[in-house]
Amino acid sequence: MIVQHDLSKPVYDHLKHMIKTGELQPGQKLIQEELAEKLGVSRTPLMKALQSLEHEMLVESKPRRGMYVKNVSLKEMIDVYDCREGIECTAVRLIIERASVKEIESLKKKFSPFIKEKEINEAKYRTADEKFHDMIIELSKNPILKRMSDLSNIHKRVYHYGLLRSPSETLKEHLAIADAIMIRDVDRAVKAVQAHIDQSKKILITKSKEQND
Amino acid sequence: MIVQHDLSKPVYDHLKHMIKTGELQPGQKLIQEELAEKLGVSRTPLMKALQSLEHEMLVESKPRRGMYVKNVSLKEMIDVYDCREGIECTAVRLIIERASVKEIESLKKKFSPFIKEKEINEAKYRTADEKFHDMIIELSKNPILKRMSDLSNIHKRVYHYGLLRSPSETLKEHLAIADAIMIRDVDRAVKAVQAHIDQSKKILITKSKEQND
């Protein structure tokens, strides 16, 4: 038997992946024994992993009823976007304060492959988008901010509602953020982040209104 | 035996209280069997509660070593303050957007008992201070922001470092925040929040520098 120091960690990673890929569908009930057997562990480390995912809002616990893959509503998604505005603005402030030129350059590089292209590969762009926002949090070098960001990781599932805006549209905004950070202009960077998030939020609000008709 | 739907909830509350009051001291190791017996439960619901507290950064887990009451460093406290700036600015934005006049008035009322007093009772003021900041989060009516705020609840333990600033000094700032929200002036409210937090952060940074000498 393999000696593991913390079985719940690989289980956590695996479950997260299964949720992200849709192998576990939103709303799906997670039967402990069944899942535990599938992953080859007992219910103890499985539950520990599920609790972590619950804290990240990827999983929902209904007491005495069970655990379910979280079904993210448009309302919640809007709430998440409101939060991210605060989180990312704080992050860019900190980056401008403490990140090196090299680090900031690596930020912009995330999008350089797309600048000259006419037809942007959506999947690739989406990955770059995610990494860009992740990197903003990383470069702020604030572990607590990172944890808060993880808490709203469900925002990455916004794609379940389809791509909100075209890459050509958001690419400009992403570059504007990176450029403002590069010249260490806090006000401009904050405004660029706010504009970027607000635009996407607007789409969500429109969709939300449509849904309620 | 009393029928409980979720034993870990009361255990969680109890532990949180024990940490807040200092019955469990920062840095103290939490021995599972010992604590479980003391609280009259088994290790299973105890561990569930401890994991929740770990996510809130009130408890720290060292793998294979055990759980410890978190010892908050000045560095971390500064990180928390940086985060709270983002969180609370977002909150006041949302409050101005969606809170009723009545709700906003209740915010300011938190400090009305202190306005005319010459000598402010520190303990009472501290409680009002906590409730004021809690209420800012509540009134934003964003459950995810609330969770993020809970994640940085350790900031409430800043008092371990002594009262950072005099009530007479911060009272003005608190009222300025409330007033700006009252007249629904976003820019002013945001600036008031930033000024308030930055002032306290400055003290922390000074203390931190002193410590490193």
Place this chain on the structure above:
DNA sequence: AATTATAGTTTTGCATACAAAATACATTAT
């Protein structure tokens, strides 16, 4: 005397057993 080795103890992390709650199913009554 200080450091290392070793035996014994404690404590963690995982697996599992078990009772109570929730759910599914079948039987009866309307």
Place this chain on the structure above:
DNA sequence: ATAATGTATTTTGTATGCAAAACTATAATT
């Protein structure tokens, strides 16, 4: 046929058993 009731099954939440890791204390070695 539908609703209601009772029974069987599944599943959760808690307790507990057990092996391996970590810790402690004592003895051995330099």
